[in-house]
Amino acid sequence: MESKKKQYSELTDCLCTSIRKSARNISQKYNEYLKQSGEDINANQVSILVTLSQIENKTISELSNQLRMERTTLTRNLRVLDKSGWIKTDYGSDGRMKYTKLSKKGRQVLNKILPHWKKAQIQTKKLLGEDLQLFKQNLEKLTNL
Amino acid sequence: MESKKKQYSELTDCLCTSIRKSARNISQKYNEYLKQSGEDINANQVSILVTLSQIENKTISELSNQLRMERTTLTRNLRVLDKSGWIKTDYGSDGRMKYTKLSKKGRQVLNKILPHWKKAQIQTKKLLGEDLQLFKQNLEKLTNL
DNA sequence: TGAAATTATGTGTATATACACTTATTATTT
DNA sequence: AAATAATAAGTGTATATACACATAATTTCA
Numbered sequence: 001m002e003s004k005k006k007q008y009s010e011l012t013d014c015l016c017t018s019i020r021k022s023a024r025n026i027s028q029k030y031n032e033y034l035k036q037s038g039e040d041i042n043a044n045q046v047s048i049l050v051t052l053s054q055i056e057n058k059t060i061s062e063l064s065n066q067l068r069m070e071r072t073t074l075t076r077n078l079r080v081l082d083k084s085g086w087i088k089t090d091y092g093s094d095g096r097m098k099y100t101k102l103s104k105k106g107r108q109v110l111n112k113i114l115p116h117w118k119k120a121q122i123q124t125k126k127l128l129g130e131d132l133q134l135f136k137q138n139l140e141k142l143t144n145l
Numbered sequence: 146m147e148s149k150k151k152q153y154s155e156l157t158d159c160l161c162t163s164i165r166k167s168a169r170n171i172s173q174k175y176n177e178y179l180k181q182s183g184e185d186i187n188a189n190q191v192s193i194l195v196t197l198s199q200i201e202n203k204t205i206s207e208l209s210n211q212l213r214m215e216r217t218t219l220t221r222n223l224r225v226l227d228k229s230g231w232i233k234t235d236y237g238s239d240g241r242m243k244y245t246k247l248s249k250k251g252r253q254v255l256n257k258i259l260p261h262w263k264k265a266q267i268q269t270k271k272l273l274g275e276d277l278q279l280f281k282q283n284l285e286k287l288t289n290l
Numbered sequence: 291t292g293a294a295a296t297t298a299t300g301t302g303t304a305t306a307t308a309c310a311c312t313t314a315t316t317a318t319t320t
Numbered sequence: 321a322a323a324t325a326a327t328a329a330g331t332g333t334a335t336a337t338a339c340a341c342a343t344a345a346t347t348t349c350a
Contacts, residue, residue, distance in 0.1 A: 022168075204299090240345050
């Protein structure tokens with residue numbers, strides 16, 4: 001009778017698993033800091049609002065590409081942001097396209113959470129030390145595969 | 146009248162956002178490969194089954210710690226695996242604890258997806274090249290913060 | 291021993307994710 | 321101009337995620 005364990009050794013060391021783990025962990029960490037702002041907002045929502053702050057009047061598809069977020073996922077995420085009044089949407093000459101931008105309230109909430117977000121970032125970057133740039137480059141690679 | 150853009154420059158370069166992006170992207174990639182196995186299984190489910198294959202009869206809380214997955218999230222994820230017949234659960238002498246292990250069907254599905262998973266891993270690791278080990282170390286740091 | 295604290299797990303609710311499919315609008319072709 | 325193709329976005333469904341709260345079993349201790 002042989003041992004039934006120690007199989008799948010090739011599967012136990014998996015980049016996908018590691019990154020998902022890390023994403024769960026770091027998200028919770030950032031959310032803890034965000035909570036201290038008193039605003040009811042999370043890391044995912046912030047990342048969308050920040051993307052919108054960079055270039056206004058993006059279509060859903062453009063935003064979806066930039067965030068590497070499935071378009072239909074984004075549609076639902078935007079609904080939550082809209083419910084909170086942090087974004088505004090309108091239609092252009094092409095009736096198919098829907099343009100989204102930050103609302104005044106959206107800018108205000110970003111301003112409010114900024115210092116707490118910064119705290120989370122500083123703590124996180126400290127962990128990586130001088131590996132930071134290389135780490136980000138490699139993350140970038142995995143974001144574009 | 147000043148420009149209203151280019152604010153939040155500190156927020157645009159965020160590790161949490163980058164890792165979440167990367168997690169979405171790499172998960173989709175792995176899922177594409179898994180689909181070629183013909184089995185209806187995804188990367189998250191595989192990672193849980195693999196963890197179960199390492200040490201049998203884990204409690205929910207132990208598994209939750211090892212996977213860095215919120216316990217109540219895991220409860221729901223296990224329900225899906227159970228529905229597919231890939232795991233078995235039973236209670237020990239302590240009536241509070243619930244032990245989970247791979248079923249025979251669970252081992253079979255891991256065997257079946259193994260080559261496709263491997264393909265995804267190889268492609269991914271190739272991208273990182275010799276940065277792989279360092280990258281994993283840094284991911285590990287962010288998984289334990 | 292029985293009340294109180296602790297521990298392990300589950301549920302309610304809300305958001306995040308993505309695939310398959312649908313709808314609506316615009317562009318192209320005949 | 322009408323039929324067809326292409327494009328942009330939404331919906332149905334299922335899973336993933338996590339916080340707040342609830343439940344059930346065990347342990348502790350007065």
